[in-house]
Amino acid sequence: MLRFVLRRIAAAIALALVAATLVFFLVESAPGEPGDLLLGDRPVPPEVRERLERAYGFDRPAPERYLRWLLALAQGQLGWSHLRSRPVAAAIGDALPNTLLLAAGALAVNLAAGVLLGALCAARRGRWLDRVVSASSLTLYALPTFWLGLMAVMLFAYGLALFPASSMRSVGAESWGWMRQAADGLWHLALPAVVLGLGSAALTLRLVRDGILRGLGEPWARAARARGAGGGRLLLSHALRCAALPLINLVGVSAPLLLSGSLVVEVVFAWPGMGRLAFDAIRAQDVPVVLATTLVATLAVALGSLAADLAMGALDPRIRLAGRPRTE
């Protein structure tokens, strides 16, 4: 098991490096010079531009800049962000927890809504409730997140004034007690988490519903009914477990994707997370940040998948034993 985990981690690191290398040379292959975006629409003498390019290292050839970045990475350094004038590691350190918080909130909404509604749909299979909930969730899934977010802001933030329109906390929240700060944080998290989580809840709902229905058709379900298990207990305590494995797999794959998929929500709600950091860096050609966010996103996908595999192995002995040589 340990060897398996170490092998997967090593593969994840290698994958992240390959992805970052690809991204570096893709960015470099774009037309123009690295320093073209430094000065905007200000006409300046050429020596000013040359000095700036020298200061940021843009006067060096691309392969040299890549090798320098690689060397710094080997020493544990991610470089300097010229957009934020801070170490890239600090910029990531600021943004990553915010995105993890948003992703966790979205995942909670996704799972809560998906599991509850999936179980409900399975219990009311074929009836109007099943049909209405399924259709509504698919509609939500199909709607662009950007539009959903804007509509949520217009309706719930400005129309009904129930939630704030942006940011992670209220003005002056630092001076409050921790409980009030936590409550304020949850209040600001609510709308973006719902927007981000609800769209993908349709997939979760579908998985849970189908998993439960599949379970209810198994011989052991008939045996449980025969032993006196009622509808609710049969559904939640027995059949729901059948949906657990594909659900864990889905969470393992989608959780890291939430990191990158949160970009749109972060822009709409001014949430200072990784998505915004990467977006701003790409626009400003802040290459060290672009590479670092690529590394983080790739590692998140690979490690999320590993975590899902391990969780599935822990839950299902059949998966754990698969691949081991049979003993006579």
Add this chain to the structure above:
Amino acid sequence: MQTPNLRVRHVLSALAVAVPIVLAAAGCASPAETSAPPPSPADEPAGGGTAVLGSISDVDSWNEYLSRQDFAAKLQRRIFLRLAVEQGDPEPESESFEPQLAESWEWSDDRLALTFHLRQARWSDGRPVTADDVRFTWEAQTDPAVAWINASTKRHITAVEVAGERSARFVFDRRYPYQLADAVEGGILPRHVFGQVPFEAWRTHDWSAVSVGSGPFVLERHRPAEEIVLRRNPHFFRRGLPRVERVVIRVVPDAANLTAQLLSGDIDYFEGLAPRDAERLAAGKSVSLVDFDYPKYDFIGWNGARPPFDDPEVRRALTIAIDREALVEQALYGYGRVSRGPVLSFSWGADPTLEPLPYDPDEAARILARKGFAARGADEPASGDRAPLRIELLTNAGNELRQAMAVKIQEQLSRVGVLVTVRTLEMKTLVARCTAGDYDAYLGGWTIPGKIDLEPIFGSASRPPNGSNVVAFHSPEVDGLLRRLDEAEDRAAMRPLLQALQRRIHEEQPYTFLYETKRIAALGPRLSGMRIDDPADPLAALEHCRLRRS
């Protein structure tokens, strides 16, 4: 191992605890308390409180000499004062400066030395502002490792001497009209803070930890991409100012969201409102609008190295085929004016006798027909045996205003038979194509803060990569005028040269000068005392603002 029933009970118990907490929290964090700024009790004095500003941009650096952003510069001017500030006097022969850190100054007889006498000001940590800080600042401004964007403003200053604890002497290598403006350009930095870091390490140092300043505010906290908090500087030399205790700048990348927050009272000030949103807000009563001149103009740049755009007559025809007044009315909703030329109309050096070329599509068609193109006008019916003039008009993606303008220009030029293809490109790609001369025409803009300097845009020697003359404009007469302009010793000598330059460029039309936009600021009902006297520094009056009692 727990039985399933107990597990379910534990889950339900947890929910029974969590749900009321969340509901209570939602009740505590109610819109009335937290979406609006902190309420002022009826008996609170008019000063104090927290003003909330909205901004699309964040600050890239808290070191003025490393920053490349206009918004960052506006905030840095609240923290680090200059020796004096130009008042934007439109009179051609005079200029007025308001003393800041310097309370007076005097020229040497030969006007090659300028001595500033500092007032008794203190940094926010209590240490005095001294002439040594002034000298240190000049060293930083001119150091190649710092690579300050505006370092060229100091090119004629050969030394800054400490003539006394509060006297700093600037030495120039020649007399020229901008001596005082150049000397006071840039905020004064404290040597005892910024001098701790060698200049070579400035660009990789995190300056957000510096909370020392001489201005009305100092930086309290910066959460990148989220908010900036400035607090009152207790040692600011103007007693009783600033009136507000704190200024919070909320960074929200979506303009529509900021506008909505302004309307709901979550923010008190937002600058950079889109003209169409200004139209909508102007009808309401809760928000007041202030528009002011902005040092920027938009244009169409014609590729002077590519026929037929190398022909001044063709360029003039294209200019007069575009109804620029209509562009200002329809796309800018009147928040702007037609540009006359390369010198901003509100600048002291603008030629008031120079009028924009008139809108005359018939004459444009006649000129184009004379040049052999199929043109369409009142007396020039479309001709089948000639080819129309085809133009690929480039502009940068992400700028809604320019994209809308490009479409209107396309439609206007089609009326005279010119076929325009509008292509929006990512900024870097656009810059690359324009720099390489691979374009017909592009819709862009210049931001011209500060001095009138036409050489980088119109000088023959300033073609890329040596400058910004991307339209390949070449005129020996203009080059000669630019040389004489650089040698002029005062504004009186500059003025006729500037007028001659503007007239020559006006005749040649290397650019079709489209419009100067006005910048629009929106003020919420809480903020009073905010006025914008200096377009280059719209937040200058922030120290005088106060919050109205609720």
